[in-house]
Amino acid sequence: MFRLLKRKLLQRTSDHKDEAKAGNDYAHIKLDIKLDDNLNRIRNILGESNDVIIREMKIGRNSNIDAAIVYIDGLVDRNLINHDILQPLMFNLPLIRDNVNQKHASLIEFFKSTVLTVGQITESEDMVTIISDVLSGNIAILAEDTAEALLIDAKGWEKRGIEEPGNEVSVRGPKESFTETLRTNTALLRRKIKDPRLTFQNLQIGERTKTFVTVVYIKGITQENLITEINQRLKRINTDAILDVGYIEQYIEDAPQSLFPTVGISERPDVTAAKLLEGRVAILVDGSPMALTMPFLFLEGFQNPDDYYTRPFFATMIRWVRLLGFLLSIYLPGLFVSLSAFHPELFPTELLVSVAAAREGIPFPVVLEALLMLLLFEILREAGLRLPRPLGQAVSIVGALVIGQAAVSAGLVGAPMVIVVATTAITSFLVVSYADTGVLFRLLMVIVSGFLGLFGMVLFSLEILSHLVSLRSLGVSYLSPLVPIDFKSFKDTFIRAPLWAMDNRPESLAPLDKKRQAPNLMPRASKSSQTGREKP
Amino acid sequence: MKRKVKAKIYLTILLILITICLAGCWDSLELNKRSIVSGLGWDLDPKTGEVTFTVQSIVPGGGQSSSNISGQQQGGSQTRSIQVDKDTGPGMYDAITRLTQHVSRFPFYPHTKVYIFGKEGAQYGIYQFFDVQARNPDSRPNALIVVSAEKKASDIMNIPDGLEKIQAFGMAAEINLSAQYSKYPAVTVFDFQKRIMSKTTAPIAPIVGIAKEIGSEGREIKKLRVAGTAVFKGDKMIGELNERESSGLLWAINKVKIGFITVPEADLEVVKAKSKIIPELQGDKIKITVEISEDSDLVLFKRRQDITVGVVRELEKDLEKEIKNQVMASVEKSFALDADIFGFGEAVHRKYKKEWKELQPKWDDIYPQIEVEVKVDAHLKKIGDIYKAL
Amino acid sequence: MFLEKGKISNFQLGLLIIGFVFGSSVIISPGQGAGHDAWISVALGLMESLLIVWIFTTLAKQFKGMTIVEINSLVYGKILGTCISLLFIWYLFHLGAMVLDNYASFFKLEIYANTPRIIIILALVLVCISTVGRGIEVLARCSAILVPITILIAIADSALIIPQIDLKNLLPVLDVPISQILWAGHAAASFPFAESVAFLMVLAFVDITENVSANFLKSLLIVGIILIIVVARNFAVMGPMAAITNYPSYLLAQAIDIGEVLTRLEVLIAVNLITMGFIKVSVLLYGTVLGLAQVLNLHSYRPIILPIGILMAILALTTFGNSVNMLNFAQKGYPVYAAFFQIGIPLITLVVAKLRKLNPTGGSKA
Incomplete structure (x- = not known):
């Protein structure tokens, strides 16, 4: 009830805001016939910024028509302005001036169809469109006695080229990534x-x-x-x-x-x-x-482009490795903490003896030790990431060698803990999509296991599970095809079936065209090739 | 509405976290506050009824410099790897509690590999211990039961074991190895419990004693040695089996895995063995047939003679006789002790459950009268790399 | 009025049932009291419970899309129906408390000796509360992941203990008097199989109601066979010890030792207990709050989850002073007490409905 009211109120205020803006601004302004008025208005709107160029000129046989072009310096291609707009307008126009009145309805129409040698041209009489187009790198041409402007797409700013992907590296796949444009x-x-x-x-x-x-x-x-x-x-x-x-x-x-x-x-x-x-x-x-x-979907995080570019066997194995890595990265520190603080009976005896030996004389409780090391790792990672590259490497060396080694030999942390944290650190990057999720869960898991041991960990995992199954992404169940179970779509989950076997698109997305390919695409030698050189 | 529910869910999660955090960590105990117990000794003084509790714990990081050679003198640069503490009290838990007065850490039992009983205590009765053991979740069903050949359990818990840093683990390994070679039984808590709960079957346990040797400098060196099988009646130890009788017992209860048998003219390695106890009720009399079938390989032939079919048959016959003798020796001994170490009673129970109701109360009287027949079916399989004498 | 919008599939229902029946029987062997013939008792109990299940699924089938509460008010009228519904809800509530008690006793005894019971119980109940708050659909989906894991662990557990199995321990068959086996069989039916009567609150939300009955029986058969194997296995390994220990499966898992590598696996049993206990308590809590919401004509059952859950925890904390009382009740009192709710209410309701010739959903098959 209240919420509804609130929403209505909010809606009203936002409407109100729009109106207010329109009052001050230029929302409903149409172009005028007078060029000077138009230009003044544009000047008012765009302000005094010196990257706004308004070039006034006279065109026509006797240079009797006033016109202007408006653009933002740096966003447009200068060559294009010079060669394809200014040149035709100023040089070609006088010659064919007579045609205008006979064949073309208006001057603007004439420009568009005959004079300008550029690709994408639109016309508009709306100030909003003109301004926003100009701001996104178009050129506006206005003329006297015309309540319309020509908008020419002349985007030509400095941009980065297509480079290799930096985060999602692939061994065999294409090596191009999106850019900012x-x-x-x-x-x-x-x-x-x-x-x-x-x-x-x-x-x-x-x-x-x-x-x-x-x-x-x-x-x-x-x-x-x-x-x-x-x-x-x-x-x-x-x-x-x-x-x-x-x-x-x-x-x-x-x-x-x-x-x-x-x-x-x-x-x-x-x-x-x-x-x-x-x-x-x-x-x-x-x-x-x-x-x-x-x-x-959750399992998408475990897929990698290389899975599909290589043959299926290794791809399947590596998927399991990723899954294992993900689980390890979340559970390992917590498991170590709960085993050593709560359930040493679950260690194999020999392992317990060496873990206990490493634990001798360490001043912190194991929970604190784990949290400290995990935090330290996050600090190192962040520092390595943000610092300029050469410095970042220095940081990682200091972190790995000096802190890791020295802390162990000084007896501040046990060697097993360093191994655990290092393993976690590496495995957490196996599944890039959940790297940051993993960090949080790992910390939470350590805290929970510090309080309640394995019991706490299992309960926390249950809570996560129940949260996960309740999640949806755009209406599709997050854990599908695991839950609700769909065996047909299992071909691209824990195994990566051969491409020729994946006949259908994933069912959970309810694609309109279910078939991906013709059936029975399993490669086999054709009859003709069997009659080759070899004799049976 | 939906958002409200969601908020509630998160509130609950928060609640969980808060409770858990407020809860603290009662059961958390750092490893450097626990002492890991490797072996446990239990003694009872028959005169006073006082219980002595001996705890062998692992010294963390101990025994690092492994320069000592077995038999060499102890100490020197070598750090201790185990520590033995014991205390006595009128009851078991008194003894355990008194331990805290001179032990700095909380004893942690689930890694105990052996439970050792002093001979005196075992003869008095060890029910108490098993009651505690079964009630207490800290104990493991896989731990081994050992009876000390000496009076006290602690007598054998201090003897250093050659190869293993931790003596109790070494003791367990010795017992397991001797059981693997079918010399003495390895008895876990589970096995012992099963037998102690049966109304007729007598529990057994290996006996570990001290073997003395003269070392290089004329000093006496003590070593552990598995030295017999203790036979219990109920929870009281009433006698022991020697080596031969122990093997006989293992043959009869189907515990022989591998091992060596010596017959007058050859040594044979057992590779496969199986036995079966078949009871038969003949009127008032009970007849038990122990059927043993085994395969063995020849490892030593003392006669310088080629091995022919006749020799093989001869050897098989000797083998059968030897196994039969071993089994009969243990049967005789068990009759003498009137302790059903083979589980004949349970075998009768399984087959004649109606009659069993009458037999069971007077089993002690019936048992020594049982007629036991041992049928051995021995086969010689391989004769080694040579087929003629050297 | 629909309090629950979620729908669960038949497959999920099956897994939910399996998880529910597993519940605390992961650690507490059914069929206690029949010595090493416990597996026969469990088998008898399974058969009895199949009959019971047939009764109440018939009821659910006849009144499609209705929970027992709605059925009651339809069959008995407003006042009597409400009374019977409240009794039934009490049973669910009490059962939930008993499961919590079992589970807390286990943890308190075996692993968390120094942790207060209230923390152990509260921690689980809070997770259940949060899950129930997400609806039956989420619960069913959780079970779809947890139950296969549990079954896998149970199978692995049994496989790893094979070297220590001695089938002679199961002989002689029928060693104890038949009456004792039958009573233990009935006890096994009342715990854990027929406790699935709680699903009378859930069956209404199954998407395809036609083969619910068969599906229900099938899942019960699966879990029943697993339990029979588990019970038989326990006796085959431990002999008479399995009859006197509280948690035979846990003790058995402690004994697993494959080359000193695959050992100390008892934690898996504890994990199973938590996950399956979670499912059972959640279903019972769900049934309780949904039933209560329907009886009280609430708009949503969600606001009462937290208070009811906490009450359940409190009941669990106070019911049984010690485990001897609990054991006594479990073996002597419970089979009688539960029979009223498991057989009595559904059977009487079915009969009354037949007599009154009620056929509200127009189901011609009934």
Whole structure:
């Protein structure tokens, strides 16, 4: 009841805000016929910034037509302005001035169809569109006696090239990753999937940043519910800035209070393409070299592009290694703590003798020892990450050798604890998607096991499990195909079935086109090749 | 509504965390506050009824410099690897409690490998100990039961064992090895419990004693040695079996795995053995047939002679006779002690459950009258790498 | 009015039943009192419980999509129905407390000697509360993961102990008087099998109701066979010791020793107990709060989960002074006490419904 009221109130105030803004701003302003008025208005809106260029000129046979172009320096391609806009306008126009009145309805129309030698041109009389286009790197051409402006796409700013992926390294796969430019990213995807049904849907989000956000999906595969749901969630975002794909993630995720991510993130076009082909939706954000994919399921974290580029046997084994690594990274320190503080009877005797020997004379309780070491590792990791690269390496050497070695020989921590923490540190990076989730759970697990031993750990795991099964990503159960169980989709979970056996797309995403390939694709020698040189 | 529920869930999680945190950690005890007990000795003085409790614990990080050679004098640079503490009190828990007066750490029992009973205590009766053992969750069912050949358990808990740093583990290993070679039984708590709970079957346990040797400098060196099988009646030790009788017992109760048998002209290695106890009720009389089948390999042939089919048959016959004699020796001994160490009673029970109700109360009288027949079916399998004499 | 929006599949229901029946029988052997013939008693108990289950699934089938509370008020009328429902809810509540008590006694005795009972009980109850708050669907899904793990552990446990199995320990068959075996059999039916009568609160939310009955019997058969194997195994390894110890399976797991590497596995049994106890307590708590919410005409059962859960914990803390009382009740009193709820209520309700010719859902098969 109250909530409803509150929401209504909120809605009203936001409406009100919009109106207020419109009053001060330029929302409903249309262009005037007078060029001077228009330019003044634009000057008012864009302010005194010196990167705003308003170039006034006279065109026409007798230079009798006033015109102006407006653009932001640095965002546009200067060559294009000079050669394809200024030159035709100022040199070619006088010659064919006469045509205008006869053949073309207006001057602007004439420019567009005959004069300007550029690709993408739109026209608008709306001040909002003009301003936002100019701000995102278009050129506006205005002329006297015309209540319309031409908007020319001339984006040409400095940008980073396509580089190798830094976080998701693959041995055999393609070595390109997304960049900060939205157009480049869409092109990367388009190059992978040349299906006309691959759809890019554009949105602009952010009151001030006006960031371009593109929703990508393949029509005919992706369940329509997913697309509408994503669009609704994106439209709900009413914020002033979207600076990275991470902003979007936090506004649209299913379980904002969960430690588990419900949105997938990748910097690899091939991974994103594969997810699109499975029936997922991707979101690209201008200025961010990452793509979001939804729905994101728990087991996706254990998949890796190399799994699919190599033969299935090793891929399956390595999946189990990842799973084991994930479990180890969460449970190992807690297990060690509870075994040594609560249940030494569970150690094999010989191991207990050596663990006990290492424990002699260590001043802290084992929980504290574990927490200290884990914290120390996190500190080292963060320092190594943030410091300039050469320094970062120095830090890791100091951390590993000096602190690890010295702490053991000084008797501050036991050698087994160092081994445990080091193992955890390494294994936690096996599954990149849950690396940060893992850190938190590991710490919590150590704390819980410090209080209640294994019992606490099991109960905490139960709580996590019950939380996990209650999670959904975009309406798809987070643990599927494990829960609810779907044996057909097991081909890409704990085993990685051969590609020729994965005939269907994952059932849990309810793809519109279930079939991925023709059946019976298992490679076999054709009859003709059997009659080769070898004699039976 | 949904959000409210979610908030509640998180509230509960928070509650859990708070309770757990407020709860503290009652059962947490750091490893450097525990002393890991490797062997436990239990004695009872028959005159005073006082219980002596001996605890052998592992010194963490002890015995590091492994420069000592077995038989060399102890001490020197070698750090202790075990510590033996004992105390006496009118009751078992009195003794344990008194230990705290001179032991700095909380004894931790689940890694105990052997429970050692002094001979005197064993003869008095060890029910008390097993009651505590079965009630107490700290004990392990796999620990071995040992009777000390000396009066007190502590007498054999201080003798250093050659190879192992921790003496009790060495003792357990010796017992297991001798059981593997079918010399003496290895009896776990489980086995002992089973026998002590049976109304007729007599518990058994290996006896460990001290063997004395003269070392290099004329000094006397003491070593542990498995030296017999103790026979209990109920919870009281009433006698012991010697080596031959112990093997006979193992043959009869199907515990022979591998081992060596000496017949007059050869040594044979047992590779496979199986035995079965078949009871038969003939009127008032009970007849027990022990069927043993075994395969063995020849490892030593004392005659310088080629091995022919005839020789093999001869050897097999000798073997059968030897095994039969061993079993009969143990049977004779058990009749003399009137202790059903073979579980004949249970075998009768399994087959004749109606008659058993009458037989069971007077089993002690019936037992020595049982007619026991041993049937051995021995086979010689391999004769080694040579097939003729050298 | 629908208090529960979730739906569970037949498969999940099956696993939930298995987990529920496992419950505290992971450590407490059913069929105690029949000596080494306990496995026969368990088998007899299983057969008896199949009959019982057939009765109450028939009831559930006849009144599709209704919990026992709704059925009662329909069959007996408002007032009498409410009374009977309250009795039934009390049983669920009391059973939950007993499971908690079992489980706390185990931990207190075997592992956490110095930790107060209240902490042990509260820790589990809070996890159950939070899960029940997420609805039956989440609970069923949890069981879909936990139950296979438990079955796997039980199988592994049995496989690893094979070297120590001596089938002679199970002979002679039928050593104790038949009456004793039958009574132990009935006790085995009342604990743990027929306790699944609690599912009368859950069956309403199964998505396809047609083969619920068969499914129910099938899962009960699976868990029954596993329990028979477990009980027989315990006696085959431990002999008479299995009859006198409180937690034979736990003791047996302590004895596993494969080359001094695979040893000290008793912790797995403890883990099983926690997970299965969690499922059982959660189902019972769910039944209690849902039933209560229906009786009291509440809009949602969620607000009363926490108080009822805490009450359950308190009852568990105060019911039995010591384990001798508990044992006495479990062997003598409980089979009679439980029979009223497990057989009495469903059977009488079914008969009355037949007599009154109630057929609310128009099910022609009934």
